[in-house]
Amino acid sequence: MIQGGGYTKAIEKIEPDRTPIFNEWNNGLTHVKGSIAMARLTNSPNSATTQFFINLVDNTHLDKPQQDGAGYTVFGRVASGFEVLERIGSVDTVNHPISSHFPAKLLIVVKSISRV
Secondary structure: OEEEEOEOOOOOEOOOOOOOOOOOOOOOOOOOOOEEEEOOOOOOOOOOOOEEEEOOOOOHHHHOOOOOOOOOOEEEEOOOOHHHHHHHHOOOEEOOOOOOOEEOOOOOOOOOOOOO
């Protein structure tokens, strides 16, 4: 899985400017390859704000209630370009205060691309 959101390019935490979303983990969508879900705090089901993750493989254990009684909310799926996400998921990682699987080299993320 790869996770995004929550930090600026300078690796500064983004403070949420909205209330966390209500956890809809039992909406019928599942954590299969290519699904997109909201990241949240452990033991706090209704805490999702600015971070999300993309499942590179099936992670259906996240559909089941965790210790706090709720799973993780899937809200979409990757429509195209999955091979790019797989390449991102295969980069070398290092231990970092933010994550134990932090990219060893800074990844440049393009917000959007338009065909001219």
